[in-house]
Amino acid sequence: MTRQMGVGGTLDVVAAEDLVKEYDGLQAVRGINFRIKARECFGFLGPNGAGKTSTVKMIYGLSPVSAGKLTVLGMDVRTKIRDIKRRLGVVPQENNLDPDLKVLQNLLVYASFFNISGSEARNRAQELLEFFGLADKAKERVESLSGGMKRRLTIARALINKPDLLILDEPTTGLDPQARHMVWQRLRQLKEQGVTLILTTHYMEEASQLCDRLVIMDRGEILVEGNPHQLVSEQAGEEIVETSSSEEMIVHPATLEDVFLKLTGRKLQD
Amino acid sequence: MKINISPLLWPVFRRHLIVFSRNWKVNVAFNFVEPLLYLTALGVGLGAYVQPIEGIPYLKYLAPGLVASSAVFATAYECTYGTFIRMEFQKTFQAMVATPVSIDDVIAGELLYGTFKSVLYSVVILLVIFILGLVESSWALLVPVVMALGGLLFAILSIIWTGLVPYIESFNYFFSLFMTPLFLFSGVFFPLTGLHAIVQKAAWLSPLYHLVNLVRGIILGQVGIHLVWDLVWVAAAVIVLFPLPFYLMRRLMIK
Incomplete structure (x- = not known):
């Protein structure tokens, strides 16, 4: 499979400015900003209800933007959605084969x-x-x-x-580990072929395996943005010492999970 | 309200035709068994005891009515249960609108498929009654044209219901409160002239009443200016109601 990059290199594939999504007065996405570059794998990591799916649904036009600005492949989603969709690939959260x-x-x-x-x-x-x-x-x-x-x-x-941008909304949720690894392998190959990937997930392993850059979202807001390894070392350090009431101590290498825990005081998956 | 239909309507319709063609024999067989049962039981059986109506033997009177009513029932099933299953259970619409297909293309595809069913089944049943010698006039060749318009109207009405009450249980009410009364009191089985004036006035509001008039008129060769008014009624209803399915389904799909 060969791909052409329709976006002249310097343009962002997706650019969001103060992007808001409201459902009946409730804000699911609260004025977020992010830019996704060509040929990268960009992740939205966060627990259920963080606003990841609402964000990607706005990118592929299923959900209208409530406020703010969103351009995809250099075009405004409000006016050019048919042209945008021509160049997108969408893997929705729910199976709809x-x-x-x-x-x-x-x-x-x-x-x-x-x-x-x-x-x-x-x-x-x-x-x-x-x-x-x-x-x-x-x-x-x-x-x-x-x-x-x-x-x-x-x-x-x-x-x-042959999309310029592939959007994957929780691509491996509900799969067994073997099936998950097979999907990851294919996604890595696609990335090597030059496809820009957007991925939402609540598996920190998935995010750190696949993403070049990611944002961690919670309650409609972006908490932090960066390269997964960099984020871990900046926010959580090298190693984590877990203590529990039984006075046992567990030492493990720091992960994105620890970053999330540090920023929100909660675990990614409960 | 601007309706955004593109030529991508055709691949959407083609998808429905592919699915239909997979078991079209069963589909067609089922749909003409029922009118045939009515024809035999009521037309032949009961008809033996019934005086000719307006000078027409009962079987000949009944047959055109069944052409119209069976066709619109097929459309009504497609655009209630069928549409709802595609939207809610199979998420077919969601898959389509992630492509350049717009939500309006999807709805237009549903309307077109519903219309197609009316045209197809009216033609199949017309052929059957033609073979039985119940067709009197070559005006009958216009049946598919009339039923295209009638089918579109019933597709619109059914999707309006689906958009208003999108629950699988609600479709029972659509059939028992709307379709069955229409079937019984639109002049399929007997002329309404014998009923109370109020019923006759109410029948004027029934879309099936006008379709039965039209189809019976052309099949029996009783063509005249009165049919133009029925045609105008159906066409006007289509024009007035056409935007509603789009409005209602967008409300359900786009959040």
């Missing part, structure tokens, strides 16, 4: 929504099924796939239009 269609048909029909048809669509679909290890499942019903395979098919589907 089409159960009425077979595996290959899922890709072909999705391609048609980008005006890609005929042999071009077939070639791309075939290539993607092979890349994601699903070539022998082409004629199967979607329902017969395992959770990990469904997830891989959803990512394959999101790549059918």
Whole structure:
């Protein structure tokens, strides 16, 4: 798979200024600022309800921006959303493969929504099924796939239009460790091919494995931004000593989890 | 309210056709069994005891009414249960709108698919009654045109309900409180002239009443200026109600 960068190098792929999302008067995203560069993997890490999904839904236009400014691939999401979506790949949190269609048909029909048809669509679909290890499942019903395979098919589907930006909303939630590692491996390969990735997750391991830069979010706000390793050493140091009431002491290397704990006084996952 | 429909409506409609074509034989078979049962039980069975209505043998009177009513029922099922399942359980709409397809393209695709069902089933049943010798006039060739308009109207009405009360249980009420009364009191089975004046006035409000008039008129070759008014009624309802499904479904989908 070859990709072209549509954004002339210097432009940010996504730029948010004082971005707000309100649902019936409640602020899910409270005026956040961030910039995502071409060819990086950018993560939104935070617990459930932090505002990660609301943020990415605004990026791919499912959710209107309540206030502030949001540009994607140099275009305003308020006015150019159809042009933006032409160049995006979206892997939503909820599995929404089409159960009425077979595996290959899922890709072909999705391609048609980008005006890609005929042999071009077939070639791309075939290539993607092979890349994601699903070539022998082409004629199967979607329902017969395992959770990990469904997830891989959803990512394959999101790549059918050779997107400049791939948005993954909790790509491995609900997968077993083996399936999760397989997805990570594929995402790393995509990054090497030059795809810009946006990832939301509440797994700190996922964030530190994949992301070049990330923001940690909580309650609609960005707490901190940076490179995962840098964040850990700046915020939490090298090692963490855990003490408990039984007077045991555990020493472990500092992680993003500790950064989150330090900033919020809570754990990422409870 | 600006409705943002693009040519991507066609791939959306094509997706529905692919799904439909997977088991179209079963679909079509089921949908023409029911009108055939009505024709046999009421048309032939009961019809043997019924005087000709307005000079027309009962079976011939009944058949065109069933063409119209069976078609709009197929549309109503598609645009209530079908639409709701695609939206709520399968999240098909959410998947589509993450592509250049707009939410309005998706809704337009639902309306078009609903319309398609009315056209298809009206033609299938028309063929059956033609073979049974119940078609009197070549005006009947216009049945798909009339039922395209009628199907669109029922698709709009059904999606309005789906958008207003998006719960799977609510569709039972749509059928028992709306579709069944229409089926019984729109002149499918008997002319309304024998009923109280209020019922006759109420029937004028029924979209199916106008469709039955139109379809019966062209199948039996009783074509005249009175049919134009029925056509105007249906077309006006389509034009007036058309924006509502878009408004209501956007409200559900875009948050």
